[in-house]
Amino acid sequence: MLFSVIGNYSLLLGLFFGLVLLYFSAKNFRNSQLLDTKILSFTFLQFFLVVISFLCLVSSFVVSDFSNETVFNHSHTTKPFFYKIAGTWGNHEGSLLLWLLVLTLFILIFLIRTKNQPVKYRVLTLVFQQIIIIGFFIFLIKTSNPFNHIYPVPSEGLGLNPILQDPALAIHPPILYLGYVGSSIIFSSVLAATTLNIVTKKWASHIKKWVLISWIFLTLGILLGSIWAYYELGWGGFWFWDPVENVSLMPWLALTTLLHCILVLEKKLILTSWVIILSISTFALSMSGTFLVRSGILNSVHTFANDPERGLFILIFLFSLIFLSLFIFFFFHKTSTDNPSSFFWLSKETAIIINNWFMMYFLSVVLIGTIYPIFLDVLSSQKISVGPPFYHKLIIPFLIPFLLIMAIGPKLKWIKSNLEDKIYLITLLIVSILISFLIVKNFSSNFLINTILISSAFYLFFITLRDFFIKGFKNLAQNIAHFGFSLLILSILFNSLFSSEIITNLKVGQTFENTKAKIVFESISQKEAKNYRSIIGNFTVQDSKGKIENLSPELRIYNQPNITTSEADIKTTLLSDKFIVINIVQNQEFFNVRYQVKPFMLWIWISVILISFGGLISFLKKGYEK
Amino acid sequence: MKNKLLPLSITFVFIIIFIIFFKGLQNTNIYTPETKTIYKVPSVSVKTIQFK
Numbered sequence: 001m002l003f004s005v006i007g008n009y010s011l012l013l014g015l016f017f018g019l020v021l022l023y024f025s026a027k028n029f030r031n032s033q034l035l036d037t038k039i040l041s042f043t044f045l046q047f048f049l050v051v052i053s054f055l056c057l058v059s060s061f062v063v064s065d066f067s068n069e070t071v072f073n074h075s076h077t078t079k080p081f082f083y084k085i086a087g088t089w090g091n092h093e094g095s096l097l098l099w100l101l102v103l104t105l106f107i108l109i110f111l112i113r114t115k116n117q118p119v120k121y122r123v124l125t126l127v128f129q130q131i132i133i134i135g136f137f138i139f140l141i142k143t144s145n146p147f148n149h150i151y152p153v154p155s156e157g158l159g160l161n162p163i164l165q166d167p168a169l170a171i172h173p174p175i176l177y178l179g180y181v182g183s184s185i186i187f188s189s190v191l192a193a194t195t196l197n198i199v200t201k202k203w204a205s206h207i208k209k210w211v212l213i214s215w216i217f218l219t220l221g222i223l224l225g226s227i228w229a230y231y232e233l234g235w236g237g238f239w240f241w242d243p244v245e246n247v248s249l250m251p252w253l254a255l256t257t258l259l260h261c262i263l264v265l266e267k268k269l270i271l272t273s274w275v276i277i278l279s280i281s282t283f284a285l286s287m288s289g290t291f292l293v294r295s296g297i298l299n300s301v302h303t304f305a306n307d308p309e310r311g312l313f314i315l316i317f318l319f320s321l322i323f324l325s326l327f328i329f330f331f332f333h334k335t336s337t338d339n340p341s342s343f344f345w346l347s348k349e350t351a352i353i354i355n356n357w358f359m360m361y362f363l364s365v366v367l368i369g370t371i372y373p374i375f376l377d378v379l380s381s382q383k384i385s386v387g388p389p390f391y392h393k394l395i396i397p398f399l400i401p402f403l404l405i406m407a408i409g410p411k412l413k414w415i416k417s418n419l420e421d422k423i424y425l426i427t428l429l430i431v432s433i434l435i436s437f438l439i440v441k442n443f444s445s446n447f448l449i450n451t452i453l454i455s456s457a458f459y460l461f462f463i464t465l466r467d468f469f470i471k472g473f474k475n476l477a478q479n480i481a482h483f484g485f486s487l488l489i490l491s492i493l494f495n496s497l498f499s500s501e502i503i504t505n506l507k508v509g510q511t512f513e514n515t516k517a518k519i520v521f522e523s524i525s526q527k528e529a530k531n532y533r534s535i536i537g538n539f540t541v542q543d544s545k546g547k548i549e550n551l552s553p554e555l556r557i558y559n560q561p562n563i564t565t566s567e568a569d570i571k572t573t574l575l576s577d578k579f580i581v582i583n584i585v586q587n588q589e590f591f592n593v594r595y596q597v598k599p600f601m602l603w604i605w606i607s608v609i610l611i612s613f614g615g616l617i618s619f620l621k622k623g624y625e626k
Numbered sequence: 627m628k629n630k631l632l633p634l635s636i637t638f639v640f641i642i643i644f645i646i647f648f649k650g651l652q653n654t655n656i657y658t659p660e661t662k663t664i665y666k667v668p669s670v671s672v673k674t675i676q677f678k
Contacts, residue, residue: 311651319644330633378649
């Protein structure tokens with residue numbers, strides 16, 4: 001009870017300091033050459049108050065204070081301690097408070113780390129960030145207060161959705177939020193820089209590390225969500241083009257494109273419009289994701305509540321920010337006429353620009369696939385679902401030139417270049433085609449497209465691999481990220497080409513056998529845990545080479561809420577995963593058994609980590625700020 | 627005139643998107659992607675059987 005009161009008043013005070021900061025920022029913007037020390041103090045105070053508020057909510061969850069409505073709705077006394085803490089952000093109200101926490105943290109770090117930047121720019125960035133922060137404060141307090149009381153106090157809570165009780169999902173939201181909210185700083189910063197007309201090479205060097213940090217966290221956040229979906233949702237895939245996945249992919253694509261534009265802008269005063277629009281788009285797409293998953297306009301595990309009032313608030317807030325950005329862009333942005341905006345056809349920036357267009361195309365496909373069903377339903381009451389074939393057909397063919405340009409682009413010089421080392425480039429291309437042909441020759445379906453696609457991925461793979469040996473530490477960050485991307489595409493392709501699946505219904509003691517595997521349902525056993533009981537199926541699986549594995553998938557029946565989840569058992573090796581999951585066939589003795597062999601799964605995760613690691617190396621390189 | 631046409635048309639597009647989302651909110655969950663079915667579990671009695 002006490003925690004809720006303190007938390008609530010901290011939120012109100014935080015909002016008050018937001019308004020105070022706007023007042024002092026306006027004053028400081030007009031009058032001073034130095035950043036008013038009060039601004040830094042109040043920003044710190046605002047952050048401190050949000051920390052207090054957040055800790056109060058964590059404490060309410062830890063002590064199971066069911067007088068708090070959020071705790072009552074999302075916790076239970078039997079829930080393990082770790083998930084009591086993770087439950088703080090496993091719901092709408094708590095996750096928004098976490099969002100607010102990261103927003104205030106980022107602006108504080110921004111003010112501390114930008115002492116060498118012009119005062120007006122810092123103040124104006126603070127103003128735009130405070131507009132976002134105040135919007136979130138009002139949203140939280142008005143429609144989603146995490147400190148609402150319940151009276152009389154219930155003796156027990158309703159519990160956390162069991163599929164959210166998972167280590168990967170406990171850390172997935174904070175990591176993802178660091179990516180999403182990091183884009184808010186880029187958004188505020190670009191609006192400030194556009195207003196002051198300082199979108200220059202120097203500004204690009206300064207904002208690059210903020211782009212990088214958001215990009216790294218967003219990449220890792222998406223990875224964690226994907227790993228969780230793989231082993232928790234029980235269908236054995238890691239990406240299903242679900243709208244909830246798409247809304248995280250879209251800001252990632254925009255951010256990746258922005259990162260490459262910033263690289264160009266650092267060298268040459270061009271692409272300023274690209275940089276501004278992409279910075280705005282990244283944050284707008286992050287906010288759109290929040291709108292889509294929180295408003296109840298679509299249904300998913302992230303749809304914590306279907307409350308139109310919340311949806312309407314986010315929608316109005318999002319579009320207010322978009323219209324503000326459009327106004328600033330069209331009113332203040334002046335394209336410099338002193339600088340040549342033409343490109344020599346063979347140069348690094350041309351390669352970057354071409355691939356940026358490809359990434360914009362991928363983004364458009366994902367955007368249309370995600371929102372088209374909503375549009376169609378509103379306009380013609382038709383209900384459709386856009387599935388993987390739509391995305392595969394529209395994206396895969398364009399990956400081929402994209403990968404080839406990714407391979408050749410880094411070999412080119414800025415401004416004007418010649419294609420050097422033609423012989424080794426051609427040799428590697430031939431080697432890549434030959435290897436792909438040997439791999440794909442046994443597959444009759446989509447032979448041509450698979451061969452070309454795998455060749456392109458191998459080409460990027462070999463070129464980046466060679467660069468590790470030839471160039472050493474030169475362009476290491478870019479090389480690791482591009483190498484990781486080639487490995488990702490290869491792993492996904494091999495995974496989809498060589499995966500196999502058996503779906504059958506079995507009773508205890510029965511055996512399923514085909515040419516690929518022999519599955520014996522040996523026994524079932526039970527296990528009691530604190531907040532659930534398990535039915536464990538014990539299986540012996542023998543593959544075509546005679547290798548035997550014991551696999552034990554579970555069905556978990558949670559006490560509160562009383563629902564069942566399927567827990568896959570996965571045996572991971574360097575080359576493949578063996579994945580088995582069971583489900584109850586209602587009112588029968590049979591269990592539905594799904595057994596999959598998934599090659600190169602581990603490499604999908606490793607490659608994404610490598611991509612982020614490339615970003616991390618670039619981030620740690622000195623010389624951006626000073 | 628040409629300079630004004632672009633911002634006006636972009637604003638118009640965003641207003642349309644806003645209206646569609648707004649209308650969509652009147653009917654929540656209008657778009658339901660495929661999700662995993664979570665069964666209400668029937669009570670089952672389980673005993674361990676070992677097969678040799």
